[in-house]
Amino acid sequence: MNFLKNLFRKKQAPIRSNQEFWSWFLDNQQSFYHIIKSGKDPETGFFDQLSQKLDELKPDIYFLAGMLDKERAELILTPEGVIKDIAFIEELVADAPELPNWKFTALKPAMDIANVRIDMNGYTYDHSNLSFYAIDHPDYPDEVDIVMVYDQYSKEDESTITHGIYLFLDNYLGELNAVTEIDNLKVMGRETAEKELIPVSKLKDYLNWREKEFVEKYEGVRHNTENDSYSTLEGTYQNGWTMIAVVNSSLMEWDSKASHPWMLIVEINYNGDDNNGLPDKSTYELLNQFEEEMMEELRDYQGYLNLGRQTGNNKRTIYMACKEFRKPSTVLHRLVKKYEGALDLSFSIHKDKYWQTVENFRQG
Numbered sequence: 001m002n003f004l005k006n007l008f009r010k011k012q013a014p015i016r017s018n019q020e021f022w023s024w025f026l027d028n029q030q031s032f033y034h035i036i037k038s039g040k041d042p043e044t045g046f047f048d049q050l051s052q053k054l055d056e057l058k059p060d061i062y063f064l065a066g067m068l069d070k071e072r073a074e075l076i077l078t079p080e081g082v083i084k085d086i087a088f089i090e091e092l093v094a095d096a097p098e099l100p101n102w103k104f105t106a107l108k109p110a111m112d113i114a115n116v117r118i119d120m121n122g123y124t125y126d127h128s129n130l131s132f133y134a135i136d137h138p139d140y141p142d143e144v145d146i147v148m149v150y151d152q153y154s155k156e157d158e159s160t161i162t163h164g165i166y167l168f169l170d171n172y173l174g175e176l177n178a179v180t181e182i183d184n185l186k187v188m189g190r191e192t193a194e195k196e197l198i199p200v201s202k203l204k205d206y207l208n209w210r211e212k213e214f215v216e217k218y219e220g221v222r223h224n225t226e227n228d229s230y231s232t233l234e235g236t237y238q239n240g241w242t243m244i245a246v247v248n249s250s251l252m253e254w255d256s257k258a259s260h261p262w263m264l265i266v267e268i269n270y271n272g273d274d275n276n277g278l279p280d281k282s283t284y285e286l287l288n289q290f291e292e293e294m295m296e297e298l299r300d301y302q303g304y305l306n307l308g309r310q311t312g313n314n315k316r317t318i319y320m321a322c323k324e325f326r327k328p329s330t331v332l333h334r335l336v337k338k339y340e341g342a343l344d345l346s347f348s349i350h351k352d353k354y355w356q357t358v359e360n361f362r363q364g
Contacts, residue, residue, distance in 0.1 A: 014056040018095040021057050033101045036073040076105045081179050083349045087326040110174030118168045121160050125168040131197040142258045145184040153189030162187045181207040221259035225300045241277030243312035252362040260321035263352035264328045268316045269344040277313045297331045325349050
């Protein structure tokens with residue numbers, strides 16, 4: 001009879017909320033703890049199940065698990081450097097239950113550099129073979145442009161080595177600092193270095209200094225768009241279809257761009273094949289409804305500036321410069337779910353202190 005009960009047991013509904021995820025984890029936490037502590041079959045006993053449930057909640061959440069000390073296991077959830085998913089993971093961990101044998105951590109934490117060593121694909125990365133220097137840009141004085149110098153650098157294995165160095169920085173600086181404090185990063189060998197090399201052990205202090213200087217410079221800078229001027233630009237794609245852009249021309253000439261260093265890009269695909277690549281009336285109204293709802297939550301005086309939008313070739317793209325990245329991430333994740341089935345929505349967020357993403361709008 002037990003066999004028959006299992007055979008005809010109702011299939012479990014997929015997880016759709018943080019509360020459902022932690023309820024599932026709570027039901028299994030003791031067995032998961034013993035698997036981690038014993039080290040016996042963690043893949044099938046824990047990791048495979050955890051991966052499935054995280055995928056149900058949201059794809060592209062990764063994790064690390066192990067014993068923090070003799071009595072506590074630690075589960076680290078990470079987006080592997082994807083900015084738009086950081087806030088989601090921080091909120092997920094904030095909702096975690098208090099369990100005596102578990103510690104839950106959002107993002108990979110910083111480590112003492114003496115304890116950071118990455119061995120991957122035949123290469124080793126640690127404080128003994130890594131150094132750096134910074135590139136200064138007179139036209140972009142707030143840009144943090146870092147060159148990492150690796151003693152065993154090989155042009156043929158550049159992508160592998162770059163990946164290894166990113167992993168090293170995640171562990172040394174902490175994942176949050178690694179993705180938010182460095183604007184541009186390049187990797188090269190000693191023989192092509194153009195400036196005096198600085199030990200990588202000093203990188204954390206350098207970045208802390210640059211971040212403090214930046215925050216003090218732009219603290220409290222806001223812009224109200226009520227009296228701004230707008231321009232309409234028209235063009236033609238290679239296929240002959242029309243492109244229409246509406247741009248805040250006042251913001252394009254603003255001299256405090258770096259105060260809003262995060263670029264939010266929202267892309268909405270639609271079918272405009274019968275309308276020269278432009279949306280029909282009902283789609284146009286729905287696109288505007290979405291944008292108005294987004295702007296109602298992301299207000300200019302709070303640090304979220306709608307720079308403009310481009311429509312054509314079956315896609316509308318909206319560009320926003322943001323003071324920070326967490327609230328836009330949360331708002332867009334929710335709106336993507338709300339408009340699922342009605343609009344084909346996606347979004348990304350990246351660091352762009354001088355709004356080079358929309359430089360073509362400024363040039364007309």
